Amino acid sequence: MITHLVLLRGINVSGHNMMKMDALKTMLESIGFQNVRTYLQSGNVFVDTEEESASKVGFMIKQEIFKVFGHEVPTIVITKEDLELCFKNNPFLKEKDIDTKKLYVAFVSVILKSENINDLKISQFKPDEVSIDENRIFVKYAVGAGKTRFDQKYIEKKLNVVSTMRNWNTITNLLTMYNE
Template sequence: MQTYIILLRGINVSGQKKIKMVDLRILLVKLGFQNVASYIQSGNIILEAKDQTIKNVEDRIGDGIREHFGFDVPVLVKSKKDFERIIMENPFKDKPSSEGNRIYFVLLKNAPEQMFVNALEQEIYENQEFSIIDDCVYLYCKNGYGNAKLDNNLVERKLSVQATTRNLRTMSKLLEMVRVDI
């Protein structure tokens, strides 16, 4: 059994693409996943799958949401090991986080091409620091993410890869959930 962290992008935001977590958990169980748990209403799921690749899990969940709820949602899946690595590599862990409100993780579906990384690394964003490591852009937003110029949409455009963003508090909670027997 493999443990996966599922991150859905753009659900339950401003009344768009509404999915109740209880309905999503029921759907995921019907799709054959086990020990399904969710965290808050923004599409953070922990589950277990038997003999599944990340691509297969992404496809099954994306197809299931489309068929059941009637719309497409970007689905990003990370293994427990990859998720732990992403959190451990956080270059801003010693910065003041204001309870997770300044440190953000832009999780990428896959590692971007190096030419895109090099180009983005040359850019400067006022009141923000960032670091790109493998499949994550780590953000330190001195004035909070709501005032950040380098946001999820810009990262996607600059790196030409799908992404979804979570704050330190959410990442820490998800890590805690995967370390507990779900």
């Protein structure tokens, strides 16, 4: 069995794409996933399956959510290694006295190149800071995520990708769950 972490974008946010986690869990079990576990109400779902392909897992879940709930929900499936690399490769964690409440990670649907940082035009969002590492964009907000225009929608528009963001506390807790 392989454990996949499925990140659903934009569910249960401000009354949109509402989905009870119990109903989501039941739906996923009905299509063959095992040991389904959720974290929070915002679309963090662990599933066990024989399917190795993360893209196939994501596609199956996206299709079934549309069929059952009627929501078009972008999905990104990541591995335990992806989460471990968040800790290893996040340059902002090396800073002294870093406020982890201002750290976020955007997971994107493709591998990015370092030149993609130019496409993001991050200089217009100073003093927010960004670093790209493969399919992860590390963000350090100067004030906070609620006070910037540099968000997942902006990333998707500028880079023509699917993305979803998680705060550092969620990343930490998801890795803990992966290790249980």
